[in-house]
Amino acid sequence: MGNGDYAYPSSMNVESVHRVAIPPHQPFFESLKYSVKETLFPDDPLRKFKNQPASRRFVLALQHFLPILEWAPQYTLQFLKSDLIAGITIASLAIPQGISYAKLANLPPILGLYSSFIPPLVYAMMGSSRDLAVGTVAVGSLLMASMLGREVNPIENPKLFLHLAFTATFFAGALQLSLGLFRLGFIVDFLSHAAIVGFMGGAATVVCLQQLKSILGLEHFTHQADLVSVMRSVFTQTREWRWESAVLGCCFIFFLLVTRYFSKRQPRFFWVSAMAPLTSVILGSILVYLTHAEKHGVQVIGELKKGLNPPSATDLVFVSPYIGTAIKTGLITGIIALAEGIAVGRSFAMFKNYHIDGNKEMIAIGTMNIFGSLTSCYLTTGPFSRSAVNYNAGCKTAASNIVMAIAVMLTLLFLTPLFHYTPLVVLAAIIVSAMLGLIDYEAAIHLWKIDKFDFLVCFSAYFGVVFGSVEIGLIIAVAISVLRVLLFVARPRTFVLGNIPNSGAYRNVEHYQNAHHVPGILILEIDAPIFFANASYLRERITRWINEEEERIEGAGKTSLQYVIMDMTAVANIDTSGISMLEEFKKTVDRKGLQLVMVNPGSEVTKKLNKSKFLDEIGHKWVYVTVEEAVGVCSFMLGTHKANHMKDESEGLNSV
Amino acid sequence: MGNGDYAYPSSMNVESVHRVAIPPHQPFFESLKYSVKETLFPDDPLRKFKNQPASRRFVLALQHFLPILEWAPQYTLQFLKSDLIAGITIASLAIPQGISYAKLANLPPILGLYSSFIPPLVYAMMGSSRDLAVGTVAVGSLLMASMLGREVNPIENPKLFLHLAFTATFFAGALQLSLGLFRLGFIVDFLSHAAIVGFMGGAATVVCLQQLKSILGLEHFTHQADLVSVMRSVFTQTREWRWESAVLGCCFIFFLLVTRYFSKRQPRFFWVSAMAPLTSVILGSILVYLTHAEKHGVQVIGELKKGLNPPSATDLVFVSPYIGTAIKTGLITGIIALAEGIAVGRSFAMFKNYHIDGNKEMIAIGTMNIFGSLTSCYLTTGPFSRSAVNYNAGCKTAASNIVMAIAVMLTLLFLTPLFHYTPLVVLAAIIVSAMLGLIDYEAAIHLWKIDKFDFLVCFSAYFGVVFGSVEIGLIIAVAISVLRVLLFVARPRTFVLGNIPNSGAYRNVEHYQNAHHVPGILILEIDAPIFFANASYLRERITRWINEEEERIEGAGKTSLQYVIMDMTAVANIDTSGISMLEEFKKTVDRKGLQLVMVNPGSEVTKKLNKSKFLDEIGHKWVYVTVEEAVGVCSFMLGTHKANHMKDESEGLNSV
16 A cells, blocks of 8 residues: 555644654663562562661661551550450450460460460561450361371370471461561462452361361361261261250350350440350350360360460471471461461551551561461461450550550460360360351352352352362462463454544543544554564454455445554553564555554553554554544545545546 | 543534444454464465355365375476476485485485485475475484484494384374364474574584594494583593594585585575585495405495385384383474474475465475385475575475475485495595584674674573573573563563654653653553563553652653643453453552542453452543643643633632
8 A cells, every 4th residue: 555655744733643662761770770660669668768867767677567656655545444344355355265275276275375465576676557356266276187187196296396386387477577668568468358358168068077076066077178088077977966065065156156246236346246155155164164074075175284385495406307398388378377377467558557567567477477376376367356355455566566465465374274164175165266257258259240250269269278288279379370370461352443423532442332443544552562472362352453454345335444543541561472563463464455553552662662663664653542543644645645645536537 | 639530611513533342242252263263274274265165175285285186186297397406416415325324313324315306206295395395404303313312322222213214203293183183384484594593503502412433433432412521531531533424524515615606696506515415425435345444443334235225113112211202202203303393394385485384384395204204214305405405496386395205205216336445534524524514603693783682592502402402492492482472571661651742642752852742641652562571560560660750750750741631552452360450450540639630451351450349549531532632631621620720729819
């Protein structure tokens, strides 16, 4: 066609056409610095240090790592009153929950109390959330039991198992700390909300199933956690079921669920559900003590050693063959715990309208787990249930954690004998009632309605956990989520744009029913960066758009296609495979006698297309800032062309 | 601020404001069908079957799987002449190359000839490329030797090694065939061009290093392929070096490189470089025969068995422990071979302007390898060097492969004894000269200039292969490429847009130096889909943009910020995490007293935002089709607001 050879006629105001600027050259190291900064420091944490004297900078740095220095000076008596109430409330929840979760992790029950003493103190100094209540979590406990249990049998070799638990906690803390220090918090983002919903639901289901052991009073139970194994284990020994235990368990579950339901309906009675677990423990213990039910098949906790956390630094196991298992367990449980802690912290910060820094939180949680591993604690984070109670109880600062720690300390020093007669079935009931709240079927339905792919992720995570194992569920969920991102890039959408009447806007004709095609011009929009992963797909797809358009025109007998306009607005980046694709595509278009026009390439794309000489190849005059201008020029050319053509024809007629 | 409460004043033409359409509802299965079609059938392969009678459909289907039925009826004597010349030329290259590569794979040399007989015949019937010349490849051979060599020693147990090679070839073929049948060809796209450049260069370097054994005439040599091991192996036995062998080797390498250089300069003498390997073999064999150099440390091929391919179906090993290795080797070599074959086919199709179908090619290559594995052949694909010679020799159709196969068949039947005295050093020279062409340093420099990240991929692949192993290089390259895609989604760019003077266009102010801010309004563009992986980053980054803008305004004492416009043009999709992020962001903006305005959400995004009630939340009137209209309304409101404000003030003054 050689449309490029036409000069702009004087009647057209060339000045009014805007040119795509070629961005100023940036030296390599400067652009690298910029990229690294945007990737690792999106929140620009050093901003507040700017233009400050050195002494002030030191104070700011200290406050950065120990937020307690920031809020403690402004602490008031009013705050103390609120934190005291909140702290005592969460302690009453933390004590029975701690014991229950330690049992779930196949660890001595006392560890649950130890873990509610030191880590909250560390977090109170370093954490930036005001609402997070620190403690052990059910999913982390279960995960630890199942992963370490594959290497060491907790019943045959409880000491080694315990030491491995400390070691895994140490590695979990080290991972969390280093993620925070190296500002790699975005790794946690790859656990999508949908994956967490499914994963948590699955884990809660599995944890509930495990409680069948205590509720039915079974002596032997499978070490597997999946649905099939548990069901087989339960139904092959129906003769061993203890009705006393089962009745007691069901009563307590009912009591706990009713109190929770009541507190949910009447938020000011939040303390009813917060106190219910402790009440159950007291009731259960008294009942057993009075009836001597421990001699009739109702298992009890037994003796708990008095005294504070013994040091455990020398217990860490850094020798093969165990270190591999410890590291693997630490990494997986660390990531899961981090995801829960940060998500919980963020939600409550949202409610109260303050900001928490993800990387700072990671450092706090990591440090608290490292300290914990040296003082006989196992994996802790900020569990949702406990933090919600803390929030509802009106906590003002992280001091509520200190109050809780003191309450737990007093328990450790003086009250442990009281738990001797606490029946295990009560602990099981506490776990079950907490877990049922984690199965968030409403969220799953919401996912189905809004985004089918997210539902798929959630669904697979759930079933992976329930029928496989916690890790399988986790891996499936992350794999599907990542696959979705890759698929998005591998198969971007391409659209034909049409003019919206009475405007200069060109939009997707499938989306806007009133948008109409411009005769002789095909306008395409690509909705993703052009990368190696989609380059050959895009070439095929765009070529098909052109072929289909030509067929359509041929069928309708309209103006033949002469211009292909590519709207690059949504093409955020391009790599060398993408540029090769465009070069090949340009050749295809040339052979068809069409003119390729490019609109609004972004700064990165313009830079690269300019460096690779592609802009020279299509001609700088065929690159426009807006679709409107490109269409204007093309339509004008089409008009000229047609006019010339008609003139030629009429001249031909005249010469006859 | 409650700007949303203002009614449009009558002076403003509300009719002229365009509304974002909510796309028509699509039933779930219809949209699923559409997605699957776009993902797996972007080329719409069934289009040609539409509106055809059944008999015609049958013919078309046959032709689809056997393209020979399409071109054979139009075959002319002219074509035959061209294909005959091309076929004989590539046969003269295929015979020495085949023997060399089989040696490289630690397989009997005769296998190289077998593999140039059956697979080309299969490909000639099924392949859609007219230029691909089928045969074994150096990288595939090396990979097979190193991967299978880890399980079975080829010198101690040559029979089992051979059978494993057949089995691996079978699995490679099965993988290729199923990728084609299930239309999963895009998996190959994840090997980016940059990765392939680095990977091929690294493999070529490693292959060259391996040839030091033959060139220096060493008896013992490391089984490792990495640079360090090879160098150690070479320099610890300097006393074993054979100068006769080394001199011969260097002479032949020089001869081959000179002929190649000459042919490159003078394309019509392409046959000079094509014939050079065979000439070298003949010269070398005569030299050895005359001087009896085989008795003076120059190793020769020895006896080659006469006769065509024996069947090998019963040799396939499907028992553990070997099947695992065979499957792994098959998968990796299969993918690599596929990537090379398809890339080569595509490039030549580009030159000659015809279309090849990637999925069809996979089916052809897969079938040819399955057939090959049953007839004593090992992994074949379309090597670049041979196909280039084929193209230069003027081949017209895949019939040149048939000619080559017949030539190889005649060699197998009658000429094998002639290779008895062929010195191994000549084969090494042939491999080295072919490999030096694969080290494409110019492409690497090009990558550095255009795209640093692509260079990183290329560089890592190269060093991974040279210092680690072929698989390590491959895994690193793919991992970095995928990481890039994930990083792109995890850390999208966000821009502030400004108005380009004398136009309604709003563009990135960093890219267009003349674009200027609109007072009181911040216009942001997000350059990626809003997914779980970037949701929290985007929240932080956008909040920072607002804070920075507020600081800037405060410093300059200009109109305070009142509107935040988000241009969603480049946001191709959103998931539930992204929607939650927007909801949270809306709350943050509300608290700051700003009005959130959304511009041009795409159809997918509009659908999901509508379903999740987010559009209701920000108000449908705050969603516009173009930035221009949104700015128009906001500026108008600002004006009204200011006017009202001034009126209030003046009224206040009056009332004093």
